[in-house]
Amino acid sequence: MALWLYRLGRLSARRAWLVIAAWAVIMGMVGGAAALFMGPMSNNFQIPGTETQQMADKLQAQLPEASGGTGAVVFTSTNGEPLTPAQQKDITAALETVTGVPTVKGVIDPFLVTAQQQAGAAQLADGAKQLAAGEAQAAAELPKLEAAAKQLADTKAQLDAGQAKLDAQKKQLAAQQAQLAALPADSPQAQAAAPQMAAAQAQIDGAQTQLDAGKAQWQAGQDQYAAGKAKFDAGAATLTAKKAELGLGQRTAEAASGIRFVSENGKAAIGQIQFSESMNAVTPANRQLVQDKLNTLESDGVSVSYSKEIVEDVSELFGVSEVVGIAVAAAVLLIMLGTFVAAGLPLLMAVVGVGIGVGGTMALTTVIEMSSISPMLALMLGLAVGIDYSLFIVNRHRQQLLAGMELRESIAKATGTSGNAVTFAGLTVVIALAALSVTGLPFLAILGLAAAATVAVSVLIALTLTPALLSLIGKRLISKKAWARNTAATAKHEATLVGLSGSERAAADEAADVARSARGWGGLVTRHPIISLVTAVIALAVIAIPAAGLRLALPDGGSEPVNSSAYQAYSITGKNFGEGMNGPIIVVGSLPAGLNEASATVLNLNVADQLRAVENVKAAIPVMVSKDLRTAVYQVIPTEGPASESTVQVIHDLRAEGPGIESRYDVPIGLTGQTAANVDVSEKLGAALPPYLAIVVGLSLILLVLVFRSILVPLLATAGFLLSLVAAFGGVVAVYQWGWLGGIFDVANPAAVLSFLPIILIGVLFGLAMDYQVFIASGMREAYAHGQDAKQAVRTGFKHAAPVVTAAAIIMISVFSGFIFSHLTMVRPLGFALAFGVLIDAFVVRMTIVPAAMHLLGKSAWWLPKWLDRVLPDVDVEGAKLATLMVEDDASSLSEDPEPAR
Template sequence: MAELLYRLGRLASRRSWTVIAGWIVTLALAAGAFLAFGGTLTTTMSIPGTETERVTEQLTDELDGLGGATGTVVFRTEDGSAFTSSQEEQIGELLDGIAEIDRVDDVVNPFAAASERAEQEQQLADGAAQLDEAEQQVADGTAQLDAAEAQLDAGQAQLDGAVAQARADGTYAFAEAQFAAQQAELDANRAQLDAQRAELEAGAAELPDQRSRLEDGQRLVDAASEIRTVSADGATAAGAVLFEDELFSLPAETKAAVADELDGADIDGVAIDYSSEIASSIDGLVGPGEIAGVALALLVLILMFRALLPAVMPIVSSIIGVGIGVAGSLAFSGVVDMTSVTPVLGVMLGLAVGIDYALFIMNRHRRQVLAGMEIRESIALANGTSGNAVVFAGSTVLVALLALNVTGIPFLGVMGTVGAVCVLIAVLLAVSFTPAVLGLIGIRIVNRRARAQIGHESHARPELKPMGTGRALLRAALAIIVLLVVAIPALSMRLGLPDGSSEATDSTQYQAYTAVADAFGAGQNGPLLVTAALPDGLAEDEVTATQANLADLLLEQEDVVAVAPVGVSDDRDFLAFQVVPVDGPSSASTEQLVHDLRDLSPVPGEAAGADGDVDLGVAGQASGNIDISEKLAGVLPVYLALVVGLSLIILVLVFRSILVPLVATAGFVLSLFAAFGAIVAIFQWGWLGTVFGVHDPGPVLNFAPILIMGVLFGLAMDYQLFLVSGMREAYVHGVPARTAVVAGLRNGRVVVTAAAIIMTAVFGGFVFSHLAMVRPLGFGLAIGVLFDAFIVRMLLIPAVMHLLGRSAWWLPNWLDRILPNVDVEGAALERSHPVHGASAAAVGGGSGDAAGDEITREDAARAPIRS
């Protein structure tokens, strides 16, 4: 590989314009592909096989229209007064216009919904009054019938008395016809009375059923009483836009069309905001913070090279790489589901590693030129040695990112793949574009003052002395204690997805979220959808009672504010309810509520008023976020084990040691958990919230830990390689083990420090991104790089290596025989292309003169301390 890169570097330096033009054409093709084929980005995440996914599919199958995305539109009067009739009319017209947009299924006019609800409540009140009146009429009629019956009984008694008297005095025969007529009249009246009583009793028999249905309807209205579309003061109204597509497949054109309609609305005295389901998903891709981060990286490069032209080169190279990688990846967004964070991750990684990888090669070339090497030979050698290390370092990052695909989480695998593509392009640019530009600038790689020193002996360095053992113990203890203390908050990490409260305060998403929370309660920003699957269909007159029974059951659960029925299947064997929790979708109470609702299933048939047990399901954005977070939390240990195992294998191959990989991997784990602790403290606990723009603390972004783990692994291996390889090189050239630690640290710390500062600057620029999901990623990567580079690699590792001494390089004989020789730094190439006029150590990072050593670097690479 080193020889191939050497030839590539020499060719690129001679055909500079051809190579540069080739990359520019590639950039143009990538941009063209994006413009021609780019599709939709989304702010939501989806994982197949979750409970939410299953319930959502049921909803789509059983209840057409409930499976699509729903966006909230909030209207507020600017002076805080109630809406006027004119404003209500204009809002209705605006929503009616949005309903005509392609892929919009329906809209909810908040004032029409409030009016319909008032009509329903009035109908129930009227029905109750009519029922009360009917019951009173029944009571009055019964009393009248009872009185009439009493009169009949009295008349019958008189007639019976008269008949008895007539029989006694022998006059009955004379009055028999009269008695018969009177009896017939009484019988007729009694028959009429019985008929009236039967009719009255039949009517009265229907009243309990009517009362029951009325009470069931009233129970449903009461259960939904806290769900409102217009606030109590009449100054805030929440409408809705119902889309035909679910959020992941919702076309960007549809969202943009709706947003344009709302942004262009001019309703006097009314402010309009809308939720993230409508808002553009890629605002904030590159903003002032990101530009400031690149500017800081440029400043570091200027200070390092002491010249503007070579300092600008890595920036230009990284920007070209980001353009190709991100635009090329987005060209596939029409056929692959991508989140809005995916291209941002590509930008972050592309900028950071692109600058660093070019820096490593340029720094090597600059040192060789100062040592007196011819320009083109120096470019080729730098590309074959440092370029070879760059390829290896980039490969570790690639492997870590591509390993995200083994988690089985599609959106995370896509993010890892896009990030890997951007890193791959950064590596290819570093070993081709960088040599080409170096060939163009020639001797200007060094400033004018430095040119006068080319070929002269290097300034004498202080004599190497190992650090004291006591100092090493203190450094190691201090580093471990600091990292462990910072990692403490990670013990309480709670994963989730940010809701509207996490967005920038000047964004329409945040304004809409807070307006709904203030006017209607935070829970209405993330209602749950609860489904009830019945074993058999209900009779038409049984639906309301079953809905009311289930609504009461749901309302009994802790942290439930309101429940409203939203759909019944055609077969009446599938019901759906909207459940409004107390708190927002990312709150701990809502997470617990989802679990509690699922634990209710199955509901006994008698409790629901159905034949057979009822299976409950929970869906909705909050439920989906909870499922995704739990799935990611479950995958996290598996991925950590994979990364740690990979780390050990790679480091054993590179350093041919057992203890060095163990120490390096333990250091990576320490810096990783310290980064997690810092993220929790800032974004979940709200510490230093004003500094980092965390105005509403919430759960940690659910995919941030696993993504940060993968990226930091690759970067940690980079820093380990550039520092510890110098230690090993010095040691195998005869320098005592503990002195070799100081030699390797002295030779590698400058470039690692610059690289780490650049990485931190680039990642840190995204801490102030306009996208809520980007900020914790930027912060976690920035603080993780700081911890790993400055505390672990330059403080902890040298101290532990000193304490281990010669045993750090121990390797069993049997393992030494089977391990391949991994010449990461291109030692063989250096021997065949020596640096004239200076020692190899002076330019290559070693501590001794390779030309004068009896042991060659290749032999040394295969010379571990044997047991």
């Protein structure tokens, strides 16, 4: 590998303009593609297959009007007093103008909704009064009906008794008449009885007539009663229907009572902007247009604050803080390298690498849904490693020039030695980042591949473009003062060697080198290795203690800067309406077939009641039903904010309540919305951490064994990384979750840590940690391979590598620190974690623990089983084969055909 890179560096130096032109063409093509095809980015971290995504897809298909994005606008009076009627009228008018913004589907006017709620409450109260009056009237009428019914029943009984008695008399008279008919008509008995019979018949007929009149009168009374009873029953049915309707209205009002749009003190109001597309698809121009139309209210004494969804603009990657980080890196380069030309070269290489890597990433945003952090991470890493990788080669070349090596030979050998370390260091970073694609999280895979591609480009640029530019720069890389100091030092050194033979000169040089290596930090650490090792490990263990309380979530408005509109909206909402209004949970229910509107309403209220019974749920209300009455949407307001532990538990409790709701009401439910999605993403990321860590560590261990031809050095490197990692987690938890030093780092509302920070930190920090391990340990390996004692090789390698590693670490820390105050708040804890992690790993692990441990291990540090030594290819990371390489000044090839690198 070293020989191949030597040839590549020499070729790049000889064909400098060709290499420069090739990279210029590539950069131009990538830049053009980015300008033509760049699309919107998002911060929507969905995971296919999760319940939240399934429910979102269901809403898109069955209830599209509920699937658009929503942003909140909070209105307050600038003088802190309740909003006046005139201000309320102005707010209503301003919200109406927002409906003219493209993709805005509608607005929710807080005062109109509140007025409707108040009118509804008044109607319910009036209906309750009318119902009570009707029930009172019915209660008064009922005894009269019952008395009339009793009287009619009594009369009917009397009439029936009279009829029965009369019927008996008729029967008796008919029998007497039959007996009389049997007698001769002229018999004395017949003649005597005839008048009596006629009188009796007349009496019975008169009684029957009187009885029929009574029956007719009773029938009239019965008809009157039946009409009255029918009227009463109809009124009772109406009252029952009104009572049911009133009860339904009261249940609906009760369910909605926990959701307000105007605060009780009248000092704050929340309006909502409903978009026809997801918030990710809403362009920055349309977001700004919404703000422009509402900001006119400020002249009326109304303060307007916007939720994170409206003001978030992920189209801008670079801010002032990032520029400050680059400026610090430039200052470090200038101090180390001494000239603006030398300092500017690594910066230029980083800019070219970032331009190509990030440009290529941006060009794919039209075909790939990409989170805003993807180009940001690529930008962060591209700048850091781009500067560092070029710096290693430039610094090696600079030292060789000062030692008297010919220009192109120096470029070639710097590429073959330091470039070799750069290649393997970059490969570890690429492996760690590309391995994010095995987590099963699409947005994380895209993020990792984008960053890995940018790092790979940075490596290629360091190995080709850097040698080409070094060839053109020539000896101007070193300042005149540096040349003068070097000449004086060389002359002084030569004076001390006068009269010595070649072997004596070599021995004297080596003795001087050994003496120099015993001084400084490396000498101190190796003189007291046990104390250094134990102290460093204990210090990192103490720093890591807060990591035990690590809690993960995605960012909300509370994590925004204090002076930002999003933070103001979040805090005002929490103060006046409850923290839960900042993170509503969307529940989607599948209703059974065969329902009408009334039965569907009752069923939805029943489901909402059971949702509201879940602990730490402040309100639950049905908000929308599909036209076919098969899909319902419920909004659940938790007691606390979206990133709180209690809200996470509410998500779990609601899902646990699902089977009970389905068995009781035949309504399967599922959760969606940003709050539920955040919990799903966080838990999925947590589950992906162990296998990801195993893959990254496993692959990198294999690579390090290949590079260093050792078992213990890779194990030591990995153990050191784990210490750096938990210490970095401890720092992040202390600052961003506990709020320590919050004033310094602009953490006004400490909360859970960014959910994908751990997995990104593992990948990036491991790669960067292995960078420093390769640069430091390869110097030790080089000294050991060239015949030095193993313990002395630790000092020698450290002495040679420490200055450039120190500068590289400071540069990387500076670049990452610039992102701690980024305008994208989710990038801030990541910038801190990477800066703090690199600080610990470079200065505590790689420059304290590693040399102390390797000094204690001695020769055993480089132990490798013989069978494994025979199997492994020799990548010659220390460039031992280059030490015997003979190159003619202007030769285009090696003077001897070297053995190809295996």
